[in-house]
Amino acid sequence: xxxxxxxxxxxxxxxxxxxxxxxxxxxxxxxxxxxxxxxxxxxxxxxxxxxxxxxxxxxxxxxxxxxxxxxxxxxxxxxxxxxxxxxxxxxxxxxxxxxxxxxxxxxxxxxxxxxxxxxxxxxxxxxxxxxxxxxxxxxxxxxxxxxxxxxxxxxxxxxxxxxxxxxxxxxxxxxxxxxxxxxxxxxxxxxxxxxxxxxxxxxxxxxxxxxxxxxxxxxxxxxxxxxxxxxxxxxxxxxxxxxxxxxxxxxxxxxxxxxxxxxxxxxxxxxxxxxxxxxxxxxxxxxxxxxxxxxxxxxxxxxxxxxxxxxxxxxxxxxxxxxxxxxxxxxxxxxxxxxxxxxxxxxxx
Numbered sequence: 001x002x003x004x005x006x007x008x009x010x011x012x013x014x015x016x017x018x019x020x021x022x023x024x025x026x027x028x029x030x031x032x033x034x035x036x037x038x039x040x041x042x043x044x045x046x047x048x049x050x051x052x053x054x055x056x057x058x059x060x061x062x063x064x065x066x067x068x069x070x071x072x073x074x075x076x077x078x079x080x081x082x083x084x085x086x087x088x089x090x091x092x093x094x095x096x097x098x099x100x101x102x103x104x105x106x107x108x109x110x111x112x113x114x115x116x117x118x119x120x121x122x123x124x125x126x127x128x129x130x131x132x133x134x135x136x137x138x139x140x141x142x143x144x145x146x147x148x149x150x151x152x153x154x155x156x157x158x159x160x161x162x163x164x165x166x167x168x169x170x171x172x173x174x175x176x177x178x179x180x181x182x183x184x185x186x187x188x189x190x191x192x193x194x195x196x197x198x199x200x201x202x203x204x205x206x207x208x209x210x211x212x213x214x215x216x217x218x219x220x221x222x223x224x225x226x227x228x229x230x231x232x233x234x235x236x237x238x239x240x241x242x243x244x245x246x247x248x249x250x251x252x253x254x255x256x257x258x259x260x261x262x263x264x265x266x267x268x269x270x271x272x273x274x275x276x277x278x279x280x281x282x283x284x285x286x287x288x289x290x291x292x293x294x295x296x297x298x299x300x301x302x303x304x305x306x307x308x309x310x311x312x313x314x315x316x317x318x319x320x321x322x323x324x325x326x327x328x329x330x331x332x333x334x335x336x337x338x339x340x341x342x343x344x345x346x347x348x349x
Contacts, residue, residue, distance in 0.1 A: 040075075041076075042067050042103055042105065045105070046078060046080055047212070053212075059281075093115065094122075098122075103294050105129070112134050126139050126140075126141065128141040136302060145306040146306065146307040148187075150314060153188060155188020167198055168201070168230035169186070169235075170237055172202070178202070183349050187347050192331060201221050212240060217243065218242065233253065235258060245271050249270075259279075276321070285311075
């Protein structure tokens with residue numbers, strides 16, 4: 001039998017966990033509390049890359065940590081495994097719901113089939129899915145974002161920062177979600193400075209091939225773009241983006257982070273001087289907000305979309321070289337105002 005998940009528990013108070021492997025080869029959690037206990041708190045099922053990606057999953061973890069601290073939860077966070085099936089994901093979510101976690105959140109669009117199936121079996125439990133609105137249910141919150149808007153601002157910043165007039169986009173996996181990042185970035189570059197070339201590359205065709213979880217793939221792609229004279233690199237690639245940032249630092253060019261403020265990530269501290277900015281989406285706020293709504297007895301459901309207008313997406317300004325560059329700041333501010341007032345419509349593909 002193969003082991004398909006490992007369990008990590010985060011929270012103010014930790015619970016003893018045991019891993020049990022079923023006949024079908026999937027595994028589940030078992031806490032020290034009985035399965036009849038309710039209101040255990042929030043449960044996250046991580047996307048590819050898992051905790052420690054310094055990006056998408058870690059943003060969700062920050063939301064979990066905030067909910068634990070505020071509500072005294074004993075939340076659970078479950079790691080994915082390479083090559084797992086929808087059935088594995090379904091079993092994972094079903095186990096968490098049976099144990100009494102509420103809400104249960106699938107972190108990433110790959111959880112859509114599992115959330116849809118399990119939500120129907122547990123109508124009194126609130127489920128969330130990040131980055132997917134392909135289906136709706138009465139007890140499901142679709143936590144989605146206008147990634148293209150923040151990416152547009154990243155493109156504006158890249159166009160203002162480039163000296164070679166060549167910039168790069170590196171996508172983790174060739175899927176519609178990541179196309180939104182690329183489309184917004186390219187449009188922001190084109191609208192800001194004519195004659196700038198955008199080199200685009202996707203690391204893999206599928207997530208199973210490691211596009212979101214392979215820093216070595218990101219580093220190799222970045223090296224190739226830098227060799228082709230790109231001096232600003234924007235990666236929407238999860239854990240693989242760490243390799244892009246590493247390569248940018250090694251070659252003394254700019255990297256633009258994604259999802260979280262990667263300038264502030266401890267694991268990337270030695271590279272932070274090369275992180276110009278990050279195109280952020282407030283996964284932390286979305287996760288915490290759903291947990292709070294359940295705690296308050298008014299569970300959020302339906303599509304909940306983050307945008308520039310509501311603070312759900314943004315561009316970080318932690319790097320003093322970014323925040324102190326008046327030309328970049330003026331261009332970004334103008335673009336942000338245009339998106340908010342509707343004079344700029346950002347493409348999604």
